[in-house]
Amino acid sequence: MVYLIFKRLVQSAFVMLAVAFLAFSLFRFVGDPVSQMTGVETSTADRERLRDELGLNDAFAVQFYRFSTDLLRGDFGYSYRTREPVGEMIAKRLPATLELGTFALIISLMIGIPAGVYTALRPNGVASQAILLTTLIGVSIPTFVIGIMLIFLFGVQLGWLPTFGRSGTVQVGGWTTSFLTIDGWRSLILPALTLGVYQLTLTMRLVRAQMMEVMKTDYIRFAMARGIPTRSLHYKHALANTMVPVITIIGLQFGGVIAFSIVTESVFQWPGMGLLFLESIRFVDIPVMGVYLVVIAFFFVLVNLIVDLLYVAIDPRLRVKEAA
Amino acid sequence: MLYKLWDSDGFWLFRRRPAAIIAALTAIAILFGAIFAPWLVDTNPYDLASFSLMDGLLPPMWEEYGTSRFPLGTDDQGRDMVAAILYGARLSMLIGIVAMAIALVLGVSLGLIAGYYGGRLDAIIMRVADVQLALPAILTALLIDGIARGVLPTAVHQEMRVIVLTTAIALSLWVNFARTARASVFVEKNKEYVQAAMIMGQHPLRVMLWHILPNIMGPLLVIMTVDLASAILLEATLSFLGIGLPADSPSLGTLIRIGMGFLLSGEWWILWVPTMFLVALVVSINILGDFLRDVFNPRLR
Amino acid sequence: MLQVTNLTVKFPSRRGEFTAVENVDISVKPGEIHGLVGESGAGKSTIGAAIIGLLQSPGYVAQGEMSLHDTNLRTLTPAQAHAVRGARISMIFQDPQTSLNPLMRIEDQLIETMQAHEDISDADARDRAVALLSEIGIKNAAERIKAYPHQFSGGMRQRVVIALALCTNPELIIADEPTTALDVAVQSQVLDLIRALADERGIGFILITHDIGVIAQITDKVTVLRGGKVMETGETAKILREPEHPYTQALLAAVPRLDKKIDRFLVPATEADVEAPQIISGIDAEAWLLDGGVQDPIGLQAHDITVKFAGERTSLFRKPDSFTALDSVSLDVRAGTVMGLVGESGSGKSTMAKVLTGLVQPSAGTMTLGNDALPDAKSRARKDQSRRIIQMVFQDPYSSLNSRHRVGALLAEPLWLYGLENDAAKRRALCEAMLSLVGLAPDAIDKYPHQFSGGQRQRIAVARALLARPRFLICDEPTSALDVSIQAQVLNLLKDLQKTFGLTMLFISHNLAVVRQMSDDITVLQGGKVMESGGSEPFFTNPQADYSKNLLSLTPTL
Secondary structure, three states, X not given: OHHHHHHHHHHHHHHHHHHHHHHHHHHHHOXXXXXXXXXXXXXXXXXXXXXXXXXXXXOHHHHHHHHHHHHHHOOOOEOOOOOOEHHHHHHHHHHHHHHHHHHHHHHHHHHHHHHHHHHHHOOOOHHHHHHHHHHHHHHHOOHHHHHHHHHHHHHHHOOOOOXXXXXXXXXXXXXXXXXXXXXHHHHHHHHHHHHHHHHHHHHHHHHXXXXXXXXXXXXXXXXXXXXXXXXXXXXXXXXXXXXXXXXXXXXXXXXXXXXXXXXHHHHHOOOOHHHHHHHHHHOOOHHHHHXXXXXXXXXXXXXXXXXXXXXXXXXXXXXXXXOO | OHHHHHHOHHHHHHHOOHHHHHHHHHHHXXXXXXXXXXXXXXXXOOOHHHOOHHHOOOOOOOOOOOOOOOOOOEOOOOOEHHHHHHHHHHHHHHHHHHHHHHHHHHHHHHHHHHHHHOHHHHHHXXXXXXXXXXXXXXXXXXHHHHHHHHHXXXXXXXXXXXXXXXXXXXXXXXXXXXXXXXXXXXXXXXXXXXXXXXXXXXXXXXXXXXXXXXXXXXXXHHHHHHHHHHHHXXXXXXXXXXXXXXXXXXXXXXXXXXXXOXXXXXXXXXXXXXXXXXXXXXXXHHHHHHHHHHHHOHHHO | OEEEEEEEEEEEEOOEEEEEEXXXXXXXXXXXXXXXXXXXXOOHHHHHHHHHOOOOOOOEEEEEEEEEOOEXXXXXXXXXXXXXXXXXXXXEXXXXXXXXXXXOOHHHHHHHHHHHHOOOOHHHHHHHHHHHHHHOOOOOXXXXXXXXXXXXXXXXXHHHHHHHHHOOOOOEEEEEOOOOOOOHHHHHHHHHHHHHHHHHHOOEEEEEEOOHHHHXXXXXXXXXXXXXXEEEEEEHHHHHHOOOOHHHHHHHHHOOOOOOOOOOOOOOOOOOOOXXXXXXOOHHHHHHHHHOOOOOOOOEEEEEEEEEEEOOOOOOOOOOOEEEEEEEEEEEEOOOOEEEEEOXXXXXXXXXXXXXXXXXXXXXXXXXXXXXXXXXXXXXXXXOOHXXXXXXXXXXXXXXXXXXXXXXXXXXXXXXXXXXXXXXXHHHHHHHHHHXXXXXXXXXXXXXXXXXXXXXXXXXXXXXXXXXXXXEEEEEOOOOOOOHHHHHHHHHHHHHHHHHHOOEEEEEEOXXXXXXXXXXXXXXXXOOEEEEEEEHHHHHHOOOOHHHHHHHHHOOOO
């Protein structure tokens, strides 16, 4: 088991290294960093000096090593556009995106799992069919359209909730949070719903499919033949076995949540990392793009490591040695 | 294959699923409309000369001031909405299908190789897939577009937008195919018909393409439909974010972005007509994908 | 105790209703083991599922009465039926690997089952569970009860399954192929356990099996089923000794005998798919084969073959344990004879086939084919002539033929691959002739494999092997996926071909009785080592190694 975790750590490190390399290549090969930093009036000699100072004339491997160690130390370089340190820019935007993503994920799990179980246990019921059709439409509507619809309904028509921005935030240490004021919650609801709907439908369909498979296995049929009470059969035996594969995929989905937060943030003008990334693409602000990549990959890898640990906790086959 | 589908339990299932039939009809109708758009409508939304500002902001025909010349109304430039969505769908579907096809060929080839040879080659391909997986589709597509902006001069980038967009979408979708193909090959490889072919000394290419590939088409077909839907959604999303196609060659996503400007005014149709059209298209494809999933699920047969 | 009369079960389907079970009567007394025997499609599992009320949807009981003592099983509400399951009727499934919830300790599964049916405290339930596990032969039960299912071996796991079925003291247990997934030695222990439970606790058993040997070993009564109908029923001893129904007679005749070697099997004459009409004669194919020099027998020797598989790495500091699948195994297949290779699952017999065919690389050892060295997997070129000379027939006819291509395309592969026949029309004619030779209609050439039954597919597989003009044929469990009557046909076919063409054969099987019918020499493998090797008849009459003696004595016989 220790080895399993070790193996995953090595794999994660590899993914991070590859993404760092990608970010580095972006920085190094897309556009010329020097001409980005200097104006037209800078002389060739000055440019060459800057080039030397930045270490752009060093060997490729040396540069990459320096880039990676800088990243590890938390030194993320400077934005071409605003000349601010990228680290600070990201850190300022990080809480908005993480809170949005987490809340959306919670919504999707809290509704998606029970709905999946329900439709798996009553596959032919009217309610199940209705839920299934709704979710099929749910996965087919682009996130931004869902956002527009919600804005139209709750913002424009009913006027219940704010339609853009992040208000009512409170500063706690270095972290700005929406969770502490009513205003904060009110501005969080629509974006989080928008982001959550797609994940919700995915979760539900996945849980349903897995649960239906599990319900057909021999051990469930044997439990039925032993007269195990239906409630225990469904929730203790079947659901636990359903969750084993489901949590892996939910881990992978977290990446999707972060990615779609780009769209959601754009629709709701939510001041998170996604919006920052979009702006940086529009202005070809390479350092910000690169660091955003690295940060996203880091969260993805982290969540999947946690998922692996959960996996070990749920499944004794990974925890307990086989005996002859 | 077609004959078998027709004759099989699959087609029988199809006949008993009204949702699948409606979806198939809708998808075929939209595809037909998109392909034959130039012959179906007499205005060309890309051609400024074929429409007039005078006709701007006309509502659909059933509303007051609506006219039967523009059944679904016009936008602020005076473009016929019907022409706009048909041409938009033409572009969206073209990009979607080509991107899906590239992803299919790339992903299935890598998946077959990884699954068939295993070992180090497999490890390398799957680690690349891991990295790709850590960067979700939208992000990859945005990134490739961003790189293209940085590398290509602005004029060239504008011209190559369709190609950049298609490549970006294709590259963000191949992992799905690769993982599915690889997993299926691992199952098939241990089946006796593959072992028999290996023992005989068949060429590895023949074993992969003639023996294994036809046997893993089922799950791949499902991924194809699902990914076609994703590709169309992705294109719409990128265009909506203003990164995809520009306003002078509007895809469905661009149309929706333009329509967003009219969200708060009375001209609802400029937003909702392309939106509903896009949703109808993707819902149909997804319903078909769902149906195929059931057909190819051996436990249901 | 259990009384089933006139039971009919139907499955509505797209093409009308399918009657799986028709007018079946069964009665079971306490302490009695009632066997249900039949080939696939006989409806025996459906009867079991109907009695316990777990018919797979959309099947339903169309008519008939089922009662357990004075409880009418057909009129129970779903809740009442659920209460009866476990408490009064329980069930044992075929595969112990899949019939236990992998995420729960067996302790919890046992306690939960008891508490589902009676008001009993955790501590009392645990005590009873421990006592029960000890009783059915799990050592150190107080400790082992804390284990998860994957920590038990196959045989032990089946005991846990039995304990779970027993822990509520049911009156009737339905055992559906309870030993089919187990090796002979473990099978015999589990069967003894079932017999003991019937005798000591007075539990009635319905034992569902396809294996007449199992029926002979422990049942009191037997019902022979075919196509959902009862062929014959009565005392086991009597039916096996003097079967009255022609089907039973044919079935018994088709079962390979462990106690003597016979020349040909009698085949049940009523089998529909036997011996298709011969339009084109197989003579052309026969002539072609003889022409190709198949008649010169070729021998094969393997010396000290060792195969090691790397284990899964589980620790950073320890090297992964390697698993020795074959340990210095030598094999001498004399030209023109049949060598039987015998062993239980995991003995390495299939690995040996893979070494010979070049799928698995041995870590040591040499091979010779005829007078030439036979290169091992890594050094065997794709065009090496041994790839044609050695052909193989696999175990599972459902997976050994690529279901996406027509039979003709599959059969033609060896012809063009080895450059034996370059003209497409001649290839086709030859394939048709070969199909006739193996007893199939030549029009099979344009069909897909899924249009054939298991036995017919195995004939196609044999035809394809022959189209390579082989001189050495490896048969890896060629009949263990087939019903006995079909097995008899395929074995007859293999015998005929071997005789006609003087093929040298390696016949791999776990079934000793089948091997006795087929082989001239025999090699017994256990855990990757050769236990005994020599002439076949001497082995069966006078085995030398203790392992062989044990194996022979545990194999159920008629």
